[in-house]
Amino acid sequence: MDVPLERWRQQRRTVQQTLQQALTGSLCGLRRSELSAQLESLCLQLIDYVSIGHLAIYSPMPRARQASLLERQLQRLQEQIGRITDRVLSFNRRYEAGSLCASSSKLHEELLRLYRCMSMRFALEEQWVELRLMQLEGSCVPVHSAGGRCAGDAGNVQGRLQPPAMARPPPAL
Numbered sequence: 001m002d003v004p005l006e007r008w009r010q011q012r013r014t015v016q017q018t019l020q021q022a023l024t025g026s027l028c029g030l031r032r033s034e035l036s037a038q039l040e041s042l043c044l045q046l047i048d049y050v051s052i053g054h055l056a057i058y059s060p061m062p063r064a065r066q067a068s069l070l071e072r073q074l075q076r077l078q079e080q081i082g083r084i085t086d087r088v089l090s091f092n093r094r095y096e097a098g099s100l101c102a103s104s105s106k107l108h109e110e111l112l113r114l115y116r117c118m119s120m121r122f123a124l125e126e127q128w129v130e131l132r133l134m135q136l137e138g139s140c141v142p143v144h145s146a147g148g149r150c151a152g153d154a155g156n157v158q159g160r161l162q163p164p165a166m167a168r169p170p171p172a173l
Contacts, residue, residue: 004056005129011049012122018042019115026108035107043096046088053125054085070135077128084121088114 022038030038058078091114 004052008049008052008057011045011052015042015045015049015118016122018045019111019118023108023111023115026111039095043092046092050085050088053081057125057129070131074128074131074135077124077131081121081124081128084117084124087117088121 018038018041022035022042025035025038058081091110094110
């Protein structure tokens, strides 16, 4: 999982940068052609990012009759990530060709919503990865359930994988 995970995280950094540039461009009044090119690039990057996550990172969860707490947490996170994926794909359908049919204020609002969705997704994904690694190692209990700790580890596993910090979106005018 290390190589796909690193590729996925690199793609996430690229999405973050492009999304922040598009947000800034929508506020600063970039020419429509420049903003259109940024949107087209962002949409391509979003599809790559979502695809890598769903095809290379998330594996199908076993459907046991008595799913463990860890498996239920993983499933719940995947469902939340899936709902955000639907929103990302909806944004992508509207702007994939760099189409700027929306007014600049509507576009800025949609970019802010996408920014919030992606920030939430990044945090949920890091939680998923942490729990999945614990499941694969077989030696950890999630910290969220009764203060669990890794076997042989004096500290808790919280913080082993930190979600990347995204800069705050520019203030709305």
